[in-house]
Amino acid sequence: MVIGGIKHQEQRFNSRSAGVGSALLFISVGGVFAPTLFSKAYGKMICGECITVGQNFSESYICQNCQSQMMGSNSTAFYSEVQPLVYTVCILLLAAYIIGLIFTLKTHSHIYDIHISDCHVPGHHHSAVVHWSRWRAMVILVGSTLLMSACADLATEHITPILTETSVSQYFIGVTVLAMIPELPEIINGIQFALLNNLSLSIEIGSCIAVQVCMLQIPILVLFSVFYPTGFTLIFSDLHLWASMFSVILMNYIFMDGKCDYFQGTVLLFVYFILLATYFFAPSPAGC
Template sequence: MLKWFVPLSVVFFAGSLVGDLTHLPPVFSFFLTGIAIIPVAGWMGQATETLAIYAGPRVGGLLSATFGNAVELIIGIIALREGLQTLVKASITGSILGNLLFVLGISFLIGGIRHPIQRFNVKAARSQSAMLWLSVGVTFVLPAAFAASAKTDPSVGKVVSFVAAVVALVLYLSGLLFSLYTHRYLFETVHDAGEGHEQPPLSLWVAVVSLVITTVMVAFESEWLVGAVKVVGHRLGWSDVFMGVIVIAIVGNAAEHASAVWMAWKNKMELSTEIAVGSTLQVAMFVAPVLLLVSYAIGQPMSLLFSWPELMSMGAAVLLVVVLMLDGESNWLEGALALGAYFVMAVGFFMLKGLT
């Protein structure tokens, strides 16, 4: 069955290209491109699962998140060169909210329907919770607070943003050193009683090559999908911020999201949470700081000053997820709570037509 995943994706993606070239309705291209991502997501999930079996869920989830966020980083740099700082920051907000509430919420919900109680490493969850607090509190909230207190001096926000970005980047790399090397034993997988050694669905090199190929395919398909969504969204009267924070954040990372949910369905919650939460940490503490540093290098300075609705939403999302993860267990109700919070935020951003 897996051998048909990529060919099916190519067929559907080619159909969306034909639809665009022949000026068929954008909904047609959106529908076909959306379908094209589904089989690629299945193959990407198999590759991630294989890497997790060989190297552990921490490394497998990290590689999956890194490949997915590499595409987002490249797109962000291109947008910065065009002077689209607001769009870049909206995409950062959307990635954080989407991964924490939407992806993790669906994973808890879908996995909890099949498995009443799902467990993951509580020590790893606590470490991730502390990093989440740091990522939003230090990287985003503090620059906004100091900038608001020094309204007559706009340089304050820029300086604090720059320092916060450098500190976040250093601490993120330190966290990787902590979890992958010096204290790796704290992040061991939670095994079910009687579970034997699992047979990898793919060989190691096939998994690595597959992850690279599917990431490239997802990059092209996601870019095309986002383009179709923008056209459809503008025709429906959706604001740019709602598009960036909610719609594009979901459809642009559909393959990565599907992998996290699929792992939860298979009761591999350590891998599922690592994809969702690990991707969030990488966006907040690596992608955002790198984009800020690059913006200075290319002469398009960007700060990490977000709007108050964005800051409050990210803070609320982190608070809720930290509370849900601290016990090292999840169930379908906790997933519903996260999805409910995400729905309220989506409605709020939809109503804020004039937010910049």
């Protein structure tokens, strides 16, 4: 949005298609963080010394040094209550993703039809020309995916010295290096489409990344952990919860009118920098 807004004073995009992506993002956030909210709401309260006040049936307690504790992955309550919720949520997320695919690709694909003349600068006429065959495009897509997966794997293996020899928060490494490297092709493509004034496709690329992670990759990872335990419990910290919710709400608010400029993109960028600063100064999670 920033780069496209600098080149084009004001850009318009398909608000209906963006609304579909926004709805899927809300479902994703609600589903992914449901186990976290559940474990917080029904966790335990651990207190120090307690004093009994009152008599008979009206007894109450005054306690000191109380703190709320979430349901841990080693507790009995986690396996009996939280884990079934995790499996249920993953099934619902997969079902929502499939319904979203049917809606966007089959029953309501017309809302994604955008005239080529609307996606470029006025006065410049372009024609749609197919340069690649379907098989060539599929081979290049699969090859690029495998190469980026290898790059992400190399980055993960060589990130350990940074974590052990420096005091950089693991949260910060996770939301920058580990999150950005696998998504570099999508980010570059989004910038290129924004420069071509095709902001609708640029926004779709950005929102689909988050939707696919929440509705496809996370359920697959949970299913994989059933056969090969990885310690992935789908319970996140408060920082992850509020950062995700705030980002989705702000993005939907900015995208409501179907048009944007470099100022709105700058606002989102500064919010991103604020979240990065929060993650940078956050202490690393215990046990990692």
